[in-house]
Amino acid sequence: MGPGSGEIQEEGPTGSSPSRLGGDDGTDTRDTEQLMAELPEVEIARRDLDKDVSGRKIKSVEVPGPYSMLSGVPSKKALGPKLEGHKIVSVSRRGLWLLFDLGDDLILAMDLGHGAYIRRHANKDAVEPDTVLIIQLTQTGQIRLIAPKDSEPSVVLLSSDEIEDKIPLGTGFDPAAQPIPWTDFGRLLRARGKEKLLHLLADESFIIGIGPIYADEILHSALLRYDRTAESLTIQEIRRLYRAVVETVHAAIKHRGTTLPDVDYVDVFGKPGNYGQYIEVxxxxxxxxxxxxxDVRKLxxxxxxHYFCDYQV
Structure with missing residues (x-):
């Protein structure tokens, strides 16, 4: 469908409503909704935490947040005794979940949802009002889970044999952890028939952890329109799309994630990402x-x- 069909409303320099471009200063007035954590930022958190807290022992646990975010424990007070004294063996990732291996077949899993984040803090640092979980380590401070309104994170305590049932993994490929050859990518893509590319990039049965920011950047890098169907792509276009997926994800990780005026991402140490300077659309x-x-346009x-340029075809 095109502009005016009901599914899509176009905004851009040549659209019917130029005033929708943004404020009086010409800037874009983007949506203020919380964006779901995307793969590059979660992978950055995993790497940082694995390097920084592996080998550290949990001294105490506090749960200022609601019990509804917890699973696997009968109450908020029960979480502390379950975790205290355990050493963090490693931090891994399953999809967009962070998994803290605590040894003795015990896993603490966290899903950041829409807008929650994990932060390392010194013991003396003031506690932010939206803090929902504080893990005190015997050395080097605390791990805090901070959940702004409507972010809805999840914290699950489980054994290793419960992971597959309680944290189902999408069947899509993970370009950060398990890259696949472009030929396999092409076969998966062609099997999706008439599905449109923008929808497909956000489908975890096809690819893990791609949200609005990186989907737009991937399509722009591949020079493809959002409404192209999977079956319509030529071999050359499939290779371009594959390259755009892999290069965009790895570049975003390399440059420590995306921080923008309305995307206030910071890493576990409170530092903003640098990939924003490479954002094209x-x-x-x-x-x-x-x-x-x-010029960049908006639909x-x-x-x-959705942000794009006219030369995407």
Whole structure:
């Protein structure tokens, strides 16, 4: 469907409603909803935590947040005795869940949901009002889970043989942990028939952990429109899309994630990401593309903003 069909409302320099480009200063007024954690940022957290807290012992646990976010313990007070005294063996990832291996067949799993984040803190640091979990280590401070309103994180205590049942993994491939050859990618893509690319990139049965920011960047890098169907792509376009997925995810990890004016991401040490300076289209409606080939435009696709350039085909 195209603009005016009901599914999509177009906004951009040549659209019917130029005022929707943004505020009086020409900037984009993007959606203020919480964005779900995307793969690069979760993988960065995993790497940082694995390096920083593996080998550290848990001294105490406090749960200022609601019991509803916990699973696997009968009460908030019961979580502390379950964890205290255990050493963090490693921090791994299953999809967008972070898994803290505590030894003795005990796993503490965290899903950040829409907008929650994990932060390392010194003991003396003031506790933010939205803090829902504090894990005190015997050395080097605390691990805190901070959950702004409506972020809805989940914390699950489970054994290793419960992981597959309680944390189901999408069948899609993980470009950060388990890259696949482009030929396998092509076969998976072609099997999706008439599914549109933007929807497909957000489908965890196809690929893990891609949300609005990186989906837009991937499609722009591949020079493909959001509404192209999987079966319509040529071999050359499949290879471009595969390369865009892998390169975008790995570049975002390399540059420590994406921080933008309305995406206030910071890493576990409180530092903003640097990938925002490489963003080509997301949130840049009305601005000239960094390649200089055209202006960034904006569509509403299934109630979400999608950013693109006219030369994507």
């Amino acid at each position: 997301y949130g840049r409606v009305g601005q000239r593309g960094k390649s200089g080939r055209g 509403r696709v299934n109630a979400r903003a």
